Amino acid sequence: MISSAVLTRRAAPVLACVGLLAVWQVASLALKNDSFPTAIEAIRAIPDILGDRESLTNILASLRRMAMGFGVAVLVSIPLGLLMGRSRGIAAFFNPLLMVIYPVPKAALMPIIMLWLGVGDATKTLVIFLGVSLPVIYHSFEGAKAVEEKMLWSGAAMGLSSAKRLVRIVLPVALPEILTGCRTGLVLALITMITSEMIARQSGAGNILFNALDMGQYDTVFAMIIIVGTMGICLDAIFESVRARLVRWSEPQFDMPLSFS
Amino acid sequence: MKARQNGRGSNDALDGCENDDPSGRLLAKVVPLNVRAREAKDRMTVVPARSSEWMRPVNSQEPASAIIEIDRVSQVFQTSARKDHLALSDISLTIEEGAFVSILGPSGCGKSTLLYIVGGFVRPTSGMAKIRGHTITGPGPDRGPVFQEFALFPWKTVLGNVMYGPRQQGVRTAEAEAQSRALIEMVGLKGFENFYPKELSGGMKQRVALARTLAYQPEVLLMDEPFGALDAHTRTRLQNDLLNIWERDRKTVLFVTHSVDEAVFLSDKVVMMSKSPGRIRQVIDIDLPRPRRRNELLLDPRYQKYVVDIERMFDESDEAGPFS
Numbered sequence: 001m002i003s004s005a006v007l008t009r010r011a012a013p014v015l016a017c018v019g020l021l022a023v024w025q026v027a028s029l030a031l032k033n034d035s036f037p038t039a040i041e042a043i044r045a046i047p048d049i050l051g052d053r054e055s056l057t058n059i060l061a062s063l064r065r066m067a068m069g070f071g072v073a074v075l076v077s078i079p080l081g082l083l084m085g086r087s088r089g090i091a092a093f094f095n096p097l098l099m100v101i102y103p104v105p106k107a108a109l110m111p112i113i114m115l116w117l118g119v120g121d122a123t124k125t126l127v128i129f130l131g132v133s134l135p136v137i138y139h140s141f142e143g144a145k146a147v148e149e150k151m152l153w154s155g156a157a158m159g160l161s162s163a164k165r166l167v168r169i170v171l172p173v174a175l176p177e178i179l180t181g182c183r184t185g186l187v188l189a190l191i192t193m194i195t196s197e198m199i200a201r202q203s204g205a206g207n208i209l210f211n212a213l214d215m216g217q218y219d220t221v222f223a224m225i226i227i228v229g230t231m232g233i234c235l236d237a238i239f240e241s242v243r244a245r246l247v248r249w250s251e252p253q254f255d256m257p258l259s260f261s
Numbered sequence: 262m263k264a265r266q267n268g269r270g271s272n273d274a275l276d277g278c279e280n281d282d283p284s285g286r287l288l289a290k291v292v293p294l295n296v297r298a299r300e301a302k303d304r305m306t307v308v309p310a311r312s313s314e315w316m317r318p319v320n321s322q323e324p325a326s327a328i329i330e331i332d333r334v335s336q337v338f339q340t341s342a343r344k345d346h347l348a349l350s351d352i353s354l355t356i357e358e359g360a361f362v363s364i365l366g367p368s369g370c371g372k373s374t375l376l377y378i379v380g381g382f383v384r385p386t387s388g389m390a391k392i393r394g395h396t397i398t399g400p401g402p403d404r405g406p407v408f409q410e411f412a413l414f415p416w417k418t419v420l421g422n423v424m425y426g427p428r429q430q431g432v433r434t435a436e437a438e439a440q441s442r443a444l445i446e447m448v449g450l451k452g453f454e455n456f457y458p459k460e461l462s463g464g465m466k467q468r469v470a471l472a473r474t475l476a477y478q479p480e481v482l483l484m485d486e487p488f489g490a491l492d493a494h495t496r497t498r499l500q501n502d503l504l505n506i507w508e509r510d511r512k513t514v515l516f517v518t519h520s521v522d523e524a525v526f527l528s529d530k531v532v533m534m535s536k537s538p539g540r541i542r543q544v545i546d547i548d549l550p551r552p553r554r555r556n557e558l559l560l561d562p563r564y565q566k567y568v569v570d571i572e573r574m575f576d577e578s579d580e581a582g583p584f585s
Contacts, residue, residue, distance in 0.1 A: 148410065
């Protein structure tokens with residue numbers, strides 16, 4: 001027997017999606033604008049895209065670059081962030097560099113990077129890498145900084161060297177914070193993936209989207225938006241299930257009832 | 262835990278049938294090199310030394326030898342205002358093997374800092390601390406800390422926390438687990454092996470922390486106001502349990518506290534410290550019989566006199582100084 005609270009929690013996301021589509025449908029019918037197709041028209045265009053071999057190759061190429069950029073960024077950023085969090089010297093060296101790069105829109109760097117690396121995979125992957133790495137570094141840094149000194153002392157007393165303490169104490173303790181950064185990074189990876197393909201049109205999901213826009217195929221444009229949005233939801237759900245498994249120890253036991261419920 | 266029950270404190274001449282590793286280390290001071298080599302081998306395998314190898318009584322040969330020597334230690338901290346603050350001034354103290362020594366003083370007298378120096382977590386500005394004659398340059402498994410903040414590993418279960426030290430020192434998983442389960446039972450947490458630290462109360466966390474430290478068999482326990490964050494009831498229960506556990510192997514304990522009752526109840530020796538700069542005011546031997554029972558001790562006039570005398574001494578020093 002499923003309790004009503006659980007039912008509400010399960011049904012809520014579905015309800016939100018259906019509601020959004022309904023509002024879209026009504027707004028589109030009311031506005032009667034050629035460049036704003038109805039939700040149903042957009043959804044009808046999805047099978048055409050996913051059925052088309054070339055479109056599918058494009059989307060998969062996007063995902064491959066994203067996975068590559070995200071993966072490398074995480075592998076580089078976590079150790080760097082942890083080292084920064086535990087060593088004032090390293091933090092003092094990297095902090096100004098990161099603060100310079102952080103506010104720059106990564107897409108704005110695209111034209112320059114394109115001059116060096118061309119319009120291919122390398123450029124786009126690099127841009128995704130840059131977009132992902134900063135939040136991951138930042139959160140790893142904060143997570144490592146917050147590790148209780150006495151926890152490290154306890155480890156030192158057991159004979160763990162400082163390198164081992166970093167891997168075997170700082171990393172697990174900071175993991176919830178690191179994963180928060182990775183989640184932000186995942187969203188940013190998706191965003192930079194599309195924008196990079198908007199600037200360097202050659203292949204990818206963004207390429208389909210903006211080509212359709214140029215040709216006035218608005219139902220395809222909106223269908224692509226739905227596809228990208230769905231990719232976002234799915235990636236986030238996968239990430240969340242992995243995250244929940246990794247940091248089960250830090251999760252609160254029960255759902256805290258909100259004050260108004 | 263059988264191996265630990267017949268450990269050091271006993272003076273029985275033939276008590277060696279299941280001698281304990283730390284006792285083996287003590288021997289290193291007085292026995293020739295070949296035994297030392299064997300001891301080194303034992304330490305590598307980390308299994309407590311086997312009975313037949315140690316037939317000689319250890320303790321009766323060297324009664325009450327110094328295990329920790331603190332030699333003219335001073336500690337200067339930079340305050341946020343960039344001023345030097347003398348936290349510890351010229352502290353010298355010798356702690357004997359198997360003694361329960363409390364460092365008692367008002368907050369801010371540097372008593373925890375002194376403990377951290379012995380732990381090797383903090384380097385003294387001047388002077389030095391030694392363990393068995395070796396200058397302390399960093400933390401090591403011969404000195405096991407227990408902190409007021411518990412400092413448990415939050416991603417590990419109770420069992421995982423307790424097993425961490427032995428595993429780190431190369432004890433096989435099965436063996437480490439058996440030892441750890443026994444320790445968890447000893448600190449009264451049987452049934453909680455698979456709980457995470459956040460699921461435990463403060464008193465239970467501190468029990469885990471104690472078991473985790475005992476698990477890697479340090480020679481000296483360094484306890485930094487371990488019961489300071491607990492409520493009065495839990496606190497007395499943990500004091501009783503700590504004494505019971507301590508009675509089994511009489512490990513050397515250095516215990517920092519600001520509670521006079523606690524210091525007198527637990528200790529063989531109370532080191533009274535004064536504030537700014539932290540200095541040793543007086544060292545008082547607590548001559549009360551062991552094993553100590555709380556209900557008997559509280560009625561004992563000698564216990565009461567110790568408490569009253571020590572409290573009076575602190576009051577006097579407060580009145581002598583400026584009001585703050």
